[in-house]
Amino acid sequence: MTINTLAKGGCHREQMACFRKMEKVIVAMQDPDMGMKMRNQRLLITVIPHAMTGHDIIAWLTHKYRISEEESLHLGNMLVKYGYIYPLKEPRCLVLRPDESPYRFQTPYFWTSTRWPASELDYAIYLAKKNIRKQGELMEYEKERYSLLHKRINHTWDFVVMQAREQLRASKQRRKADRIVLECQEQAYWLINRPPPGVNNVLDTGLERPNNFSCRVTLNSDYYKREIEACRKALGRNRVKSSICLEGFLKYSEQYLNHDPIMQGCLPSNPWISDDTAHWTMNAEIVPVPTRLRVERWSFSFMELLNDAMGRREFMTYLEKEFSAENLYFWQACEDIRHGESSKIVEKVEDIYKNFLAPGAARWVNIDSKTMDKTLEGIKRPHRFVMDDAQMHIYFLMKKRDNDPKCSKITLA
Amino acid sequence: MAAEKAEMDALKKECDGLRAQIEAARKAVNDGSMSAAASGVASVGRVQLKLRKTLKGHLAKIYAMHWSADSRQMVSASQDGKLLIWDCFTGNKLVAVPLKSAWVMSVAFAPSGNLVASGGLDNICTVYNIKAASPKTLRELDAHTGYLSCCRFLSDTEILTASGDTTCCLWDLETGKQKVIFTNHIGDCMSLALSPDMNTFISGACDSLAKLWDLREGACKQTFSGHTSDINAISFFQSGNAIITGSDDCQCKMYDLRSDQEVICYQDASLNAGVTSLALSSSGRLIFAGYDDFNCHIWDSLKGEKVGVLSGHDNRVSCTGVPDDGMGVCTGSWDSFLKLWN
Numbered sequence: 001m002t003i004n005t006l007a008k009g010g011c012h013r014e015q016m017a018c019f020r021k022m023e024k025v026i027v028a029m030q031d032p033d034m035g036m037k038m039r040n041q042r043l044l045i046t047v048i049p050h051a052m053t054g055h056d057i058i059a060w061l062t063h064k065y066r067i068s069e070e071e072s073l074h075l076g077n078m079l080v081k082y083g084y085i086y087p088l089k090e091p092r093c094l095v096l097r098p099d100e101s102p103y104r105f106q107t108p109y110f111w112t113s114t115r116w117p118a119s120e121l122d123y124a125i126y127l128a129k130k131n132i133r134k135q136g137e138l139m140e141y142e143k144e145r146y147s148l149l150h151k152r153i154n155h156t157w158d159f160v161v162m163q164a165r166e167q168l169r170a171s172k173q174r175r176k177a178d179r180i181v182l183e184c185q186e187q188a189y190w191l192i193n194r195p196p197p198g199v200n201n202v203l204d205t206g207l208e209r210p211n212n213f214s215c216r217v218t219l220n221s222d223y224y225k226r227e228i229e230a231c232r233k234a235l236g237r238n239r240v241k242s243s244i245c246l247e248g249f250l251k252y253s254e255q256y257l258n259h260d261p262i263m264q265g266c267l268p269s270n271p272w273i274s275d276d277t278a279h280w281t282m283n284a285e286i287v288p289v290p291t292r293l294r295v296e297r298w299s300f301s302f303m304e305l306l307n308d309a310m311g312r313r314e315f316m317t318y319l320e321k322e323f324s325a326e327n328l329y330f331w332q333a334c335e336d337i338r339h340g341e342s343s344k345i346v347e348k349v350e351d352i353y354k355n356f357l358a359p360g361a362a363r364w365v366n367i368d369s370k371t372m373d374k375t376l377e378g379i380k381r382p383h384r385f386v387m388d389d390a391q392m393h394i395y396f397l398m399k400k401r402d403n404d405p406k407c408s409k410i411t412l413a
Numbered sequence: 414m415a416a417e418k419a420e421m422d423a424l425k426k427e428c429d430g431l432r433a434q435i436e437a438a439r440k441a442v443n444d445g446s447m448s449a450a451a452s453g454v455a456s457v458g459r460v461q462l463k464l465r466k467t468l469k470g471h472l473a474k475i476y477a478m479h480w481s482a483d484s485r486q487m488v489s490a491s492q493d494g495k496l497l498i499w500d501c502f503t504g505n506k507l508v509a510v511p512l513k514s515a516w517v518m519s520v521a522f523a524p525s526g527n528l529v530a531s532g533g534l535d536n537i538c539t540v541y542n543i544k545a546a547s548p549k550t551l552r553e554l555d556a557h558t559g560y561l562s563c564c565r566f567l568s569d570t571e572i573l574t575a576s577g578d579t580t581c582c583l584w585d586l587e588t589g590k591q592k593v594i595f596t597n598h599i600g601d602c603m604s605l606a607l608s609p610d611m612n613t614f615i616s617g618a619c620d621s622l623a624k625l626w627d628l629r630e631g632a633c634k635q636t637f638s639g640h641t642s643d644i645n646a647i648s649f650f651q652s653g654n655a656i657i658t659g660s661d662d663c664q665c666k667m668y669d670l671r672s673d674q675e676v677i678c679y680q681d682a683s684l685n686a687g688v689t690s691l692a693l694s695s696s697g698r699l700i701f702a703g704y705d706d707f708n709c710h711i712w713d714s715l716k717g718e719k720v721g722v723l724s725g726h727d728n729r730v731s732c733t734g735v736p737d738d739g740m741g742v743c744t745g746s747w748d749s750f751l752k753l754w755n
Contacts, residue, residue: 017686017706078727200473202728204747207560219599221417224424230597230633231431237635239438240671243445245654249669249676250450252652253698253715260696261739262755263457271502272465272741272755280485283738303610339568339611342585385629 016203018082019113025075026084029060030105036060041088041102048177051088051102058098073098081202083112086188094191104181110189112203118193121156124149126190128164141197255300259293267293285309302399306331315402324401326363327394330356334391338384349382357390367393439674447667447677451715460699460711460721465741466504467725468751470497475745476533477732481522484736487743488529489751490520496531498543501736501743501753510541510548523566530572532561538574540586552589557582563604565614567628573614575602581616583628593631597624603645609653617644623658623668637668639675646691646702646733650714657714659688659702667714679712681719690732695739703730709744723754 029036041051054076061072076096079085080103087093088102096103108114115122127146130137138146150157171179195201258264268278282291290310298305298314305311312328319325333356337348356365357375367375371389378386473493480487486507488498494515498508516534523529528551532538538554538561559578566572567583571592575581581595581602600619607614613634617623623644625635637656646659650667655676659665665679665688679700686706693700693714700712701723709730711721728747735742741755 081727200749204474206729221421221424224421224428227428228424228431230636231428231435234635235431235435235438237673239442239673241445242443242669242672242674242676243450245669245672246445246447246450246676248652248654248671249447249650249697250454250715252650253696254454256651256696257698259739260694260698262462262694262735262741263696263698266740270740270755272753275502277502280738339570341570342587388629 016113018078019111022079022082022084023111023113025061025079026105028064029057034064039102041104048088048104048181051104054097054099054101054103057085057096057103069098081192083110083188083192086184088184091184091187092191092196104184106188107185110185112189112192115189118190120149120153121160123190123194124153124160125163125167126186128160129168132161132164133168139196145194259297267291302395302402305402315398319398319401322401326356326365327398329363330365331391331394331398334387334394337387342384345384346382349379349386352387353379365390365394366397439672442672443674447715448717451717454715456716456718457698457713457720462711462721462723462742462754464723464725464752464754466501466753468499468501468504468753469749470499470506471495471749471751473749474728474747475731475749475751476518477520477531478734478743478745478751479520479522479529480734480736480743481526482524482737483526484738484740486522486526487734487736487751488520488522489732489745490517490531490533491749492516493749496520496529496541498529499751508543508548510543513539519561519563521564521566521572523569525569528566528569530564530566532564532574534560536560536576536578538564538572538584540572552586554584554589554591556591559601562602565605565607567607567611573605573607575605575616577601579618581605581614581626583631593628595626595631595633597633597636598622600643603643604647606648606656608649609651615647615649615656617647617658617660619643621660621662623647623656625656625670635670635673637675639666639668639678640664642687645687645689648691648693650693651695651697657691657693657700659691661687663687663704665691665700665702665712677714677717679714679717679719681710684710684719689730692733692735692742694735694742695737701733701735701742701744703733703744703746705729707746709733709742723752725752726750 036052036056038050038052041048057076058069058072061075062069073096080094080096084106085103086106088104127138127142171182193203261270266279269276271277271279283294286309298308298311305315316325316328319328333352337345355361355363367390371393375387375390471491471493473491475489475491478487478489485500485502486498487501488496490496492515494512496510496512497506500507512531514533514535517531518533520529520531527542527544528540529543530538530540536557536559539550540552541548542551557576557578559576561574561576563575564572570586572584572586573581574584579598579600579602582591583593585592598618598620602616602618605614605616613625613627615623615625621640621642621644623637624633627634640658640660640662642661644658644660648657650657654671655667655669657665657667663680663684663686666675667677668674669676686704688702688704690703691700698714700714701709702712703709707726707728707730709723710719713720723744726744726746726748730744730746732745733742741753743751743753745751
């Protein structure tokens with residue numbers, strides 16, 4: 001027994017798969033031969049059979065599944081939290097106590113998986129019964145919910161009261177012991193399906209999302225016109241062959257395999273495991289000597305080199321030797337505009353023009369005339385991405401240099 | 414009335430025709446499958462990660478978590494109305510941020526480590542300065558007409574949000590105003606992820622589509638279909654050329670951006686629960702996907718096989734995250750605990 005909901009798109013999505021697993025355990029516990037030993041519970045003058053102590057439950061779980069006591073306690077607690085076993089002494093405290101406290105199995109009629117979801121009507125009948133049976137027996141929160149339900153399903157209220165009376169009458173004809181058991185079972189069921197305020201609702205399945213799309217966006221002719229435009233653009237897109245792309249993923253995973261601590265571990269040790277922060281110290285942003293793995297990563301792609309503060313420093317040293325350091329300074333200044341504060345954009349763009357683009361500038365960068373014209377035009381109305389074309393041009397210029405064997409010799413030295 | 418309907422039908426027909434052409438163009442470049450390409454790759458075997466720490470402190474369901482760029486601090490959000498910032502190495506709580514609205518659904522850490530943002534059913538994205546003596550509200554970004562499902566910082570001055578009102582939005586934190594609104598989805602946006610080069614971002618929504626957006630142009634550049642239910646989680650493959658999605662239809666999929674199509678689907682007949690969250694190991698080889706069945710299952714991204722499971726939570730796994738240095742994975746659950754594994 002479990003709960004299968006028909007999700008959107010028609011696939012069956014299992015809610016609360018844990019029920020299936022817990023029910024297996026419960027059935028095993030009630031096995032006449034290998035199951036739990038039952039005792040009688042004494043309630044003043046009434047004797048209620050088929051009770052068991054918390055201690056017995058834990059002992060049985062430990063023995064049957066060959067697990068530690070700690071895990072048995074955890075598992076037993078889950079059985080209580082989800083309503084398969086309920087406490088007899090303090091019904092509102094849904095916790096498994098590893099002592100002589102008495103517990104009982106919930107009847108399959110009241111398994112949460114059997115009656116899912118719990119219906120408002122049933123809850124109303126239950127509260128009505130409690131109210132009729134003993135005036136003032138409802139708790140504060142139950143009284144509130146009762147009056148809320150009275151408003152919400154007012155049209156069937158006669159039915160609710162009639163059902164409540166009928167069920168009370170039927171139960172009076174039962175033996176006292178059976179009546180008490182039934183009341184306990186019902187109470188346990190509702191403590192889980194309608195928990196008191198402040199108690200964690202274990203059956204919560206989250207927000208209900210609107211099923212109907214068009215309540216948010218109207219699928220009218222404007223929408224389709226926009227879609228057609230978008231599709232036309234998308235159709236003209238350049239698509240790369242799958243085989244080439246897949247090769248790319250394989251190569252990437254392979255390259256970075258040694259750099260993946262979960263797959264290959266890391267040296268000197270993974271701080272999470274060894275509690276030693278040496279790895280982090282050795283790989284801090286600026287260190288006297290970068291680790292071998294770190295330098296290896298710089299050779300994977302130019303972006304890796306540029307994204308690492310020390311990599312940039314090494315590259316800058318190389319560029320200075322080649323008298324082309326202005327390129328990297330320019331690139332860094334452009335990055336600063338792209339990711340920095342909007343209020344400083346105008347100021348930064350002016351600085352870049354003065355230092356890198358103006359004729360005779362101290363750090364003049366060599367950009368082709370077409371890009372230069374476009375950039376100078378854009379500077380008249382500066383925005384975050386105004387330097388993008390120039391930055392891209394310089395990036396590729398630097399990348400060519402990075403591919404120069406002279407450069408890699410210097411960085412990997 | 415009839416003329417309008419005829420026009421709509423004609424437009425719909427044209428739209429469907431174009432979509433079919435796009436599908437044909439995709440098929441034309443599809444000259445190899447991932448399983449064929451990965452057949453020569455060594456299997457990763459059974460991946461067994463151990464539970465290293467359990468972070469206790471929240472009093473109600475944990476809805477979201479996000480690692481800091483320093484790979485050591487992490488922020489988590491719970492419906493007990495608090496954001497907690499943890500030092501995951503020591504397990505200590507560093508800062509507690511009380512929220513105005515307890516119905517939080519998303520949280521984000523700024524790359525600088527100075528700010529965190531959160532939002533949820535209040536439709537507002539609130540940004541806090543956590544470096545002040547006590548957490549101070551920096552901005553309240555209030556313009557969405559639906560719940561805030563996800564938020565991500567680009568820097569200390571810009572933040573992206575995804576909302577149940579079907580739009581994503583880029584905000585300027587200095588002015589607190591919207592800069593670009595990304596509209597194209599027809600269902601609630603549930604998640605978003607920023608590309609490694611920060612030029613584009615992807616979003617997954619309840620219309621079962623994943624879309625790639627250009628931050629500069631403000632337009633949707635690519636749309637990926639294939640899922641049959643809400644996409645709850647989305648992430649970039651580290652190379653920036655692929656995206657991974659997780660959905661309520663119990664499947665995860667990888668879509669390649671350059672060939673513009675789905676390359677592999679991660680599904681298992683025995684897995685009958687929706688995917689709530691996902692994260693990749695730093696080489697991209699392992700996918701950690703959190704499911705409704707209380708577990709986080711581990712997939713081999715290249716071979717498409719389930720290679721492990723992280724069991725230990727007592728309720729749905731709602732959020733998963735791998736820090737930038739890839740040391741391990743953190744799972745957060747509705748059972749109010751966060752667990753660190755590696």
